[in-house]
Amino acid sequence: MPANILxxxxxxCTCVERLEDNTLRSVxxxxxxFTSASVEIVSRLPDLEIVSAQGQFHHExxxxxxxxxxxxxxxxxxxxxxxxxxxxxxIGQREELRQLTYMVEECCQAVIxxxxxxxxxxxxxxxxxxxxxxxxxxxxxxxxxxxCAAFAPGSRLVEHSQPPK
Numbered sequence: 001m002p003a004n005i006l007x008x009x010x011x012x013c014t015c016v017e018r019l020e021d022n023t024l025r026s027v028x029x030x031x032x033x034f035t036s037a038s039v040e041i042v043s044r045l046p047d048l049e050i051v052s053a054q055g056q057f058h059h060e061x062x063x064x065x066x067x068x069x070x071x072x073x074x075x076x077x078x079x080x081x082x083x084x085x086x087x088x089x090x091i092g093q094r095e096e097l098r099q100l101t102y103m104v105e106e107c108c109q110a111v112i113x114x115x116x117x118x119x120x121x122x123x124x125x126x127x128x129x130x131x132x133x134x135x136x137x138x139x140x141x142x143x144x145x146x147x148c149a150a151f152a153p154g155s156r157l158v159e160h161s162q163p164p165k
């Protein structure tokens with residue numbers, strides 16, 4: 001067996017930046033041993049309508065269909081509740097599209113999380129009150145659960161907010 005058969009690396013990064021007062025760009029990049037991919041979504045506030053989407057996806061052995069056509073389908077939809085179902089319906093559920101679907105959803109979720117900043121700065125100072133504040137925040141918007149390290153399973157911030165299994 002070759003010495004490097006188990007060598008694998010994976011890096012995924014998602015970021016959001018404000019382009020103008022009413023425009024956000026969310027970018028998800030993925031690099032692993034077999035894949036080089038990026039997805040960029042631009043959305044307009046306040047209704048979070050996707051005004052453009054683009055990206056590239058290269059995998060060593062997977063052949064994807066026309067992804068430019070896939071990104072065109074995203075234009076005009078609104079980021080919000082039920083995004084995974086909407087994205088899956090527009091992109092499709094074929095196995096080779098699974099990673100692309102995840103990256104588009106990740107861009108949308110990052111936009112939602114970036115907009116929680118104004119709420120986060122309202123957190124009380126005391127440690128006990130802060131835990132209660134964040135726990136309530138996740139209970140009220142369960143989509144935040146497991147979307148970042150602070151709201152991941154096992155975090156003190158969500159220990160009383162975890163969804164039922």
